[in-house]
Amino acid sequence: MNWLTMHMIKSPAHNARTLLINAVRFPETLPQLTLTDWDLLLRIARSKRLLGRLHADLSRLELLESIPTAAAAQLQAAHNLVRHRHTVLTWELDRILWALNEIKVPIIALKGTAYIIAKLPNSAGRFFADLDILVPISRIAEVEQKLTKRGWLKTQLSPYDDRYYRLWMHEIPPLRHRERESEIDIHHALLPRTSRYGTKLDTMMLFSESYSIKNSQVRVLGAQDMVLHALVHLLLEGDPNEGLRLRDLIDVADLLCHFGSTPKFWKGLVLRAQQFQLERILYYGLRYSQRLLAVQIPNSVLQSLTQSAPKLPIRWLMDWLMPLALLPEHPDYPQRIAVFARWLLYLRAHWLRMPFLLLVRHLTYKSWLRMRGTQRHVEIKPQDLQQL
Numbered sequence: 001m002n003w004l005t006m007h008m009i010k011s012p013a014h015n016a017r018t019l020l021i022n023a024v025r026f027p028e029t030l031p032q033l034t035l036t037d038w039d040l041l042l043r044i045a046r047s048k049r050l051l052g053r054l055h056a057d058l059s060r061l062e063l064l065e066s067i068p069t070a071a072a073a074q075l076q077a078a079h080n081l082v083r084h085r086h087t088v089l090t091w092e093l094d095r096i097l098w099a100l101n102e103i104k105v106p107i108i109a110l111k112g113t114a115y116i117i118a119k120l121p122n123s124a125g126r127f128f129a130d131l132d133i134l135v136p137i138s139r140i141a142e143v144e145q146k147l148t149k150r151g152w153l154k155t156q157l158s159p160y161d162d163r164y165y166r167l168w169m170h171e172i173p174p175l176r177h178r179e180r181e182s183e184i185d186i187h188h189a190l191l192p193r194t195s196r197y198g199t200k201l202d203t204m205m206l207f208s209e210s211y212s213i214k215n216s217q218v219r220v221l222g223a224q225d226m227v228l229h230a231l232v233h234l235l236l237e238g239d240p241n242e243g244l245r246l247r248d249l250i251d252v253a254d255l256l257c258h259f260g261s262t263p264k265f266w267k268g269l270v271l272r273a274q275q276f277q278l279e280r281i282l283y284y285g286l287r288y289s290q291r292l293l294a295v296q297i298p299n300s301v302l303q304s305l306t307q308s309a310p311k312l313p314i315r316w317l318m319d320w321l322m323p324l325a326l327l328p329e330h331p332d333y334p335q336r337i338a339v340f341a342r343w344l345l346y347l348r349a350h351w352l353r354m355p356f357l358l359l360v361r362h363l364t365y366k367s368w369l370r371m372r373g374t375q376r377h378v379e380i381k382p383q384d385l386q387q388l
Helices: 003-010 012-025 027-032 035-047 051-060 069-103 111-117 137-149 159-168 203-209 223-236 246-259 263-275 279-293 299-304 312-326 336-353 356-372
Strands: 107-110 131-134 152-154 175-177 183-187 218-220
Touching: 012 027, 012 035, 012 051, 012 279, 027 051, 035 051, 035 069, 051 069, 069 107, 069 111, 069 131, 069 137, 107 111, 111 131, 111 218, 111 223, 137 152, 137 175, 137 183, 159 356, 203 223, 223 246, 223 263, 223 279, 223 336, 246 279, 263 279, 263 299, 279 312, 312 336, 336 356
Parallel strands: 107 218, 131 183
Antiparallel strands: 107 131, 152 175, 175 183
C-alpha cells in the first residue's frame, strides 16, 4: 500500500463517505457505531436528506431501541416530518384529480408521488418536496387553465423564463396553490425538447405502458420507464447548488432491487433504453449503482450495454467525477475538488440539455441578469430547509 492510498483511507472525506454508504447498505451494523460516529453520521445524513431513510431501515429491522437515545430522537423527528410530507403530497394529488375530473385527462404521477401511491420500497423514509405529474402535451393548456381556475396560481416569472419553460423544456412553469402553497410541476415529457438524449422518447408510449393505482384516474409509469426516468433525473438535471444527489442514486438502486427480482425486467429495461435512445444513460446508471451501492446486476445486462459505453478517457473521467459529486464530504473538511466535480457535471447536464448556440445564448443572458442584479428572486420554501 503506497503513501497516497494510506492517506486517502485515513482522510476525513473518505471516512465520511464510508460511514454514510455503509449505513445505507448495512443498516444492521448501525447499533455498533460509537457516539462520535453517530454524531458525524447524523450531520452527513441530514445534509443529504437521508435521516428518514435511516429511520425506515432501523424500524424495519426493529433496531431503533439499540441505538443511542439522542440519535433515535433525531431520526424519529425526521420520520414525523416525512410522514407529514407524504400526507401533504397524497392530499394534493387528490385535489388535482378533483379539479381535473370533468375533463377526463390521463395523468401519470411521477417521482416521489408515484413511489408513495405505488408503495414502492424507496418511498419509505424519503422526503419529497413537490408534486410532479405527466399529461399529454395536447392537453397541457387545458390542464393549466383548469387548475388556475381551481386555486392554483402561476409562478411569477420574467417573460424570458416563461418562454424558456414553454418552448424549450419538458414542463410548464410550476403552479402553486394560493392557500396550501403546495407546488405542482406539470410535465408533458421526461426530457426537454432540446435535449440531445431521448429524441425518440414519445410521451404517449409512456402512457401505453403505465398502469392505474386502485382503479383511480392517476397512473404510474411502468417498471422500466420508472427506472429510466429516475436515471434521467439523476444524470441530466444538474443543479449548480446541490449537484448530483446521492438520494437519487439510492432511488435508482432501490427500484433496480425491487423490480430486478423478475428476470424479464432486465431484458425489458435494455430494450426500452434502446427504444428511447437512452442506452448511455442506462449504462452509467447501472455502472454507478453497482460500484457505489453494490446493486446486483446480471452480467448479461452489462454485456449488452458495452457498445453504449463511452470511450476510455471519458469513462475514466466519469469514474473520477461521479463518486466525488455523489458521495458526501466531511462537513468540517469540504473539498474544493468535489465542488469542481459537481460544477463539471452541471456543465455536462446543460451541454446535453440544449444545442451549443442555444446554450451559450441562455447562459450568457442569465449571467447578464445576475450581474445586473435583476435575476428573479427565488423564494425558499420551508420544506427545503428541513434538509432531509
